[in-house]
Amino acid sequence: MLGRSFAAAAAFACALSTAGTAAAQQTLAAVKARGQLVCGINSSVPGFSLPDSRGEWQGLDTELCRGLAVAIFNDRSKVRFQPLSSSTRFTALGSGEVDVLFRTSTQTMLRDTTLGLRHATTYFFDGHGFMVRANSGVAKASDMRGATICLVQGTTNEQVTADYFRSIDTPFQPVLFERTDQAAAALQAGRCDAFGTDASSLAGVRSAMPNPKEWTVLPERFSKEPYGAYVRRDDAQWFDVVRWYTTAVIEAEEQGVTSANAERMRRDSPNPNTRRLLGVTPELGEALKLDRNWAFNVVKALGNYGEMYNRTMGPDTPVGLERGPNEIWTRGGLLYALPMR
Ligand SMILES: N[C@@H](CCC(=O)N[C@@H](CS)C(=O)NCC(=O)O)C(=O)O
Missing domain, CATH: 3.40.190.10 (Periplasmic binding protein-like II)
Structure with missing residues (x-):
């Protein structure tokens, strides 16, 4: 009895210290060591994250979680989804229970400045x-x-x-x-x-x-309800990964790179922007301490932003949402990827 409760206490202390380390500049290393990303999501919003009849999570937020797992592991299954209520999401992130939130979370000044968190790139423009x-x-x-x-x-x-x-x-x-x-x-x-x-x-x-x-x-x-991923404030390297991963999904659409043509674009494109994005040249991977093929792997596995959007909430799905503001800026929307160079 005693032995077992001691082991449980030790395991708990160990979990705490792992979470503690993970919080300080080390999230990427902790995720890699764990072999899995833990992504905080909501549990019941069709189009963003909802389990289908086979229990598989479907939605834009869960696709973005899977894509981040691909950027790190080149494996879409290396993610654990952690449903979180609206009122507990930010404390769950702050305490290290999850590595990142892709959870219909609006970016606001007070959330960004007072919660010990940081929000990354806007990936969805909404309104109440x-x-x-x-x-x-x-x-x-x-x-x-x-x-x-x-x-x-x-x-x-x-x-x-x-x-x-x-x-x-x-x-x-x-x-x-x-x-x-x-x-x-x-x-x-x-x-x-x-x-x-x-x-x-x-x-x-x-x-x-x-x-x-x-x-x-x-x-x-x-x-205005602009959604961004949230991460802990004290880990600038992880913030970079999440910020530029999200940007890359949008940038791929701007450049016309899709799951169907990524292979060919990587082989044949003379465009330096595309060659950088797809890892023909190594600098973007080096900057994030990821494999040089990270963005290529994401688009190959899950598609660019538009492909994710259309699959999860676009006009041909039951949710049936037109792109509207969530269209690329060159086609009249607000999505505008910062330059990836
Ligand atoms: N964007 C708003 C709302 C986000 C939010 O939490 N919405 C609710 C209501 S639609 C939700 O996602 N619930 C998820 C759930 O119940 O699983 C915010 O950041 O506060």
């Missing part, structure tokens, strides 16, 4: 919206005087909703939930008049409702 019953007669948010509104705790959406109704001097009743699926069930059951969260998540939730046509996402947007 409301979903109501299609036959509710509500056409705009200001029609919802005194309404009961389902919200998820620990989100920007809680504050955005309160700020909006205060700004128009209109009362409303918030009802808070830990998870999105709970808020969606409450909406379906009539416990609230509206669900307020990021509009893309609302599209995902709507697509998973028993009858999506019964629900409308109001057209107004009440905030």
Whole structure:
């Protein structure tokens, strides 16, 4: 008995010290030594991260996690997904429970400056919206005087909703939930008049409702919700990896590199930008302490940003979202990869 509890205590202390080391400039080394990336995700948002009928995680956030595993290990399976609630995600990252968050997390000044964390590149542009019953007669948010509104705790959406109704001097009743699926069930059951969260998540939730046509996402947007990956603040090298990995997925789309043509582009492209990106020349890999083929491996295995987007939430999926702002800047969107040289 004693022996076993001592072993358990030792294992716990060991886990703590591993987490401690991982926090200081060593996340990449710790991930490599562990043989696996631990990625913090949300658990119930169609289009971003949701298990399919075979229990496989599907969504843009989970694809980005897999891609980061490929950049490090050239193996998409070397990632463990850790679902985290909105209110615990940042403490879980800070304590070393996960290496990175790809978790529908809006980048804000106070999150960036006060949590001991850092956010990386914007990979998704969203805005807060409301979903109501299609036959509710509500056409705009200001029609919802005194309404009961389902919200998820620990989100920007809680504050955005309160700020909006205060700004128009209109009362409303918030009802808070830990998870999105709970808020969606409450909406379906009539416990609230509206669900307020990021509009893309609302599209995902709507697509998973028993009858999506019964629900409308109001057209107004009440905030900017730019998503970025988050990492711990004290590890600049890991920040570089996550930042430039995310950039590379977007840059590949800008350059027209796809899973289907990556092999040929690497062999034949005379473009120095493409040759650098795909590791024909070694400097980008050297800068991140990754294999020179890291970005090539990612695109070959999972595709560029657009391929990931179209597979997980694009117009041909049940979520059915047009690219909109999440299109490359040369085609009218906001995605703009910083130069990779
Ligand atoms: N972008 C907002 C909201 C992110 C968020 O956590 N959204 C909720 C509501 S859609 C969510 O992802 N829940 C995930 C879950 O319940 O698994 C933020 O960063 O606070």
